[in-house]
Amino acid sequence: MLRSNAMPTDQTNSADDVLIALAPGQGALRHRLEEAILEDIASGRLAPGTALPPSRALADALGISRWVVTEAYGHLVGKGVLEARTGSATRVAASAPDVVPGIGEPSLAETRSRQAQPTPGIGLERAPDRAAHDLAPGVPDLRHVPREAWLRAARDALADATNQDLGGQPPAGHPAARAAMATHLRRARIVSGPDDAVVLTRGAADGMSRIAAALSDAGHTHLLIEDPSWAALRDVARAAGLTPVPVPVDDAGISTERLRAEAARTGARAVLLTPAHQFPLGAVLSDDRRAAVLAWAREVDGLVIEDDYDAEFRYDRRPVPALQGLDPDRVLLLGSTSKTLAPAFGIGWMVVPQRWRAAVLDVSVRRGPTPGPATLDQLTLARFVADGAYARHLRAARTRYARRRAALLAALDRELPGARVGGIAAGMHVTVDLAGIAPGIDAAAVVREGAARDVALVDLRRYQAAPSARSTVLVVGYGNLADARLEEALRSLRAAVEAAAR
The missing domain is CATH 3.90.1150.10 (Aspartate Aminotransferase, domain 1)
Known part of the structure; x- marks a missing residue:
């Protein structure tokens, strides 16, 4: 594709989906914000040209003073890391110098590394013909499905599709769609991993059925689940040969003490969680329990399956980052458009740890020539995301x-x-x-x-x-x-x- 200028691809995207979290620690807020931005640039999550959120929006999201944000932005502009122009967003400089997180304090990445309906894709509770x-x-709100924007993306995707695109369907999904979703998840959910970590599915239930089959193939017999929880995913796991093991939930999320006890009793080494917004009780998994779950997974060489349920919809603050970003080797992220767009779109995704990718791909291959959503739907989603419509x-x-x-x-x-x-x-x-x-x-x-x-x-x-x-x-x-x-x-x-x- 030709461009009228040398604007980086990310510059065409909205800054509204960029999630920035304060670096952990007890230092000054401005320094912690700078540290987080520098770390995200160094890791590649914020690419050159990426627009950062407006200072007022970021201050409201983080619950801090707007002065802190403007001071942090101004300091990084002075270093040549960011660039600001009148009437335009503050962006990562196109030719930023090498950035190194602050000396004397652990970087965000270092801290994280130490912290250690059965119909696929629908997950829908409904009365027949929907009640009045x-x-x-x-x-979701079916009256506000973005029909026109999706149609535009579909027309553009079909017009640009190559003959090769129309000739088959890769088991893990089309590379362009996987890359678009990976970029979105890195920006909006602070997910860590390469583009090929993303596997496109027909929805969260379909993704759950694939990883459950892979777990069963690897010798797993039990799966720890939140109780109460969405029945469709545990039913899918049971159909794959895994025995669900209920673990109670309270206002801070799943009980990690009971998790350890049930894991010891049953030998379970995998757990299914909704840490961003527990369904149905509505809790957020607390920071200490997040750390405890990840520590347990490392101890038992286990897997955490993170259902990113309702993660996009947080109203009192910005969404909490995905648990996957804290330990991409131990956490598999599940997501779909069923709640963000509508169940009828039938598109979902997994972000799969390196050690499980071959097993998940093997399950996908066994499911036949069309294991995931249609290629044109995938290309439409890629355009829909890349154009900022999503x-x-x-x-x-x-x-x-x-x-x-x-x-x-x-x-x-x-x-x-x-x-x-x-x-x-x-x-x-x-x-x-x-x-x-x-x-x-x-x-x-x-x-x-x-x-x-x-x-x-x-x-x-x-x-x-x-x-x-x-x-x-x-x-x-x-x-x-x-x-x-x-x-x-x-x-x-x-x-x-x-x-x-x-």
Whole structure:
């Protein structure tokens, strides 16, 4: 392709999807921010020409003063590492000098290295034909699917596709699509690894089935899972011959003490986690537990499977970085477009550790000539990501979901003032404990009463490995809830609760 000038490819991308985390330590915030930027440039994650977030946006994301960001940017501009022009974003200099993290303190990379629905791709909770008041979790806003942007990307991808592109489908995915997704994940999720670490799948469940088969082939017999958790992925693991081993979850994520105990009891050396936003309880895996999980994986020569569930949608701060970036040799990342775009796109990805790539590729080859999504869909996704359309869509979705979540919480406070809402400000669902309204209430009865009023609801027991005899907790989604019908939906929910209580 020809360009009108020598602008690096990354300059055409939006800065909104660039995730920068403060370097760990107790030093001055400005120095820690500079250290993080220098480390990301040295590692290649921030390539020459990459636009950095505006100072106000980065300050809000990190919860620090804008002065800290402007001082850090200004200092790095003075060093020739960054360049700033009036009316343009601050960027990594096209000819930046060699950058070396600060002397006397461990670098970010050094610190990290020491820290140690069964239908593929869908993962969808739904009522038949979708209820008028859709309060089921796991469904994105189907009214705001970026149809026109996707169509443009599809037309451009088809126009540029070579005859060779149209002639086959590599088992791990088209190289251009893998490279585009790798670039996005490095920028937005601080994922570590080369382009060929990415394997394109038909969705998260498809990816889970491949790694579960590879684990089974390698002699693994058990898989540690969060309890409660999304049933589809543990069902896929069970179908591959792995026995799911439930481990309880609390407000700080999976219990690492119980994880070690269950691993010792069963011999399990692999665990499936949702560390960015636990489903369905909505917790974030705490820093100490992140370190503990990775330490356990190293001790037992194990594997952590990270389901990056809802990672893109955090409203009180920027998303936490992927666990994979802390130990790419021990963590396999799963992701898909099912929650960010819509289940119908049927595209997912894995970032696979080096030691597991051959085994995963072998499983993909055994599945026949078309193990993943169609090549044209992959090329469309590559164009959609590279043109910045994906980042723009995610930014708009975050704004929309944050506003809707706030409206939902306000409506719950009015209609069900005794209910207790759980989960961080993220994702597309909350938990609602009704015990404060009626101690003896049964969530299953509320689900039945809701269905009679055309309200889709889900009982927490659906996600428990061994459902309890009784539950007072609903998992309430707001992703596909029309803003104009939110008040009506909550009134119908209140009516369902009142009927169940009676």
